[in-house]
Amino acid sequence: MPNSTHSVGVVSAQRAQFDTPLSFRSGAVLPCYELVYETYGALNSDKSNAILVCHALSGHHHVAGYYADDTSNVGWWDTMIGPGKPIDTNKFFVIGLNNLGGCHGSTGPSSTNPETGKPYGASFPVVTVEDWVESQARLADLLGIKQFAAVMGGSLGGMQALQWSLSYPERVRHVLAIATAPRLTAQNIAFNDVARNAILTDPDFHGGNFYEHGVVPTRGLRLARMLGHITYLSDDAMADKFGRELLSGKLSYGYGIEFEIESYLRYQGDKFAAYFDANTYLLMTKALDYFDPAREYNDDLDKAFAVARANFLVLSFTTDWRFSPERSRAIVHALLHNRLNVSYGEITSTHGHDSFLMQHTHYHEVMRAYLNNVSREFAA
């Protein structure tokens, strides 16, 4: 395939302003807000070829391509999206956005509250997956998209894709839910809580209003990211990549950085803490914890999906222990019980939860095959 390595090329972010107040699940109301987004490919005449890509915890709107002034800044799912790639931009119009509460340009805790002239900080509402879907639907309205060909995402992004089928059953034809879960397990919430505690107890956090103190809770963010990173990798992947390799080749009998894995985690932690907003991290992990469509149906996931009308592709990865295949199968069973169209693939991969972001031949073939079918619905 001559186009398979092609990039969507130079992209630029767009900004949409919303002045209709948005009511959150929590009861909070945001009078106005902005969302930043990018689009790739062309919207067809009847606006039936749109795909919404929802991002995970640390993701954003820059999903594919690169910026003219920063060509090394390649989108986080560039391997998947482009001309001739599984999400083929010769066929689809692809939208990536930064979620509300994010820290990459959409209104979030670090944005200035127009009412006070200061950053929202701790006053920014806790956002749920349902709230995000609501805000994404408004972006779709703005772009004139009545129904998405597909909504998709991995991890927390997969939760948003699932929620689309529940909040707007008629507005999404296909849902691709990758490495996700119908709700977090207690263990998963526990990991998030430790990460939040790292941030909340950092003296530089200042109850979420650290901006006005001119500091950043770097230590907390770094620890949160280090913990998260451990859970996104598999034991085997870590063993393969780092083993017990020592930086200097010998033991130093101290508490400095000795093992390769320590060095790697600190590097990842520092990198993350340098750009990610602590309040956004708290907010994203809470959204993960709260997502539970079965909750209002007496924990009956079958009943929760009774309103869904979409066709589904559910994918999991064998070594993903943070969002294990078993969690994906629970989604599949609920869809089966509702007699919805669903295909399920369990991808053999050594990369743990991070697999969904990786280049993987079989994973990409499954995506390509499914999306080819989706594209036939409007090409015909």
Place this chain on the structure above:
Amino acid sequence: MSTYDHSSLAAVRPDFAAIAAWIPQGASVLDLGCGDGSLLRYLKDTRKVRGYGVEIDDLNIVACIQNGVNVIQGDLESGLSGFESDAFDFVILSQTLQATRHTEPLMQEMLRVGHEGIVSFPNFGYWQNRLNVLRGNMPVSKGLPYQWYDTPNVHLCTLHDFETFCNDHRICILERRVMTGDSEIRLLPNLLGSTAVYRFQRAL
């Protein structure tokens, strides 16, 4: 798709046509070990079934999706616990029975999940197979294309064996079709038939 040729497919797999003949329009179907999804595709196009396949092999998952049929990746041997009781009109096991390890529980599971079961399998009692064994060799043929050392077929049986099995397991056979190639065999089926297709339900 118009490019899909059903007549040639039915010629290659005569058991497909036999299975389809038993399935009413719009029935719900679960195809266990569905391979590349050809049967489901055939039933979807000719019988408008609402169906799902279960398949373990990666390449077949892609092929099923390309065929436009629902497929759930999983291992039949670990049961059908994700499927509700009486969820399907038909549960099909096409040319897979002989390759299942836990054949007894799987047959019971088929009739828990479906109202009726359909199986097709190569008849080990077919005269050519018998002749091979008589000559002192395991049969290798179009219907049994494997060498003894690399065959997935761990539970080969004859028509008699299968019928005895059903009788012993309170399974009621509703219909049987025996074929060699695409011609139906009525005379001495356990000797002259190379492939058997059965439709069955729980004995009352």
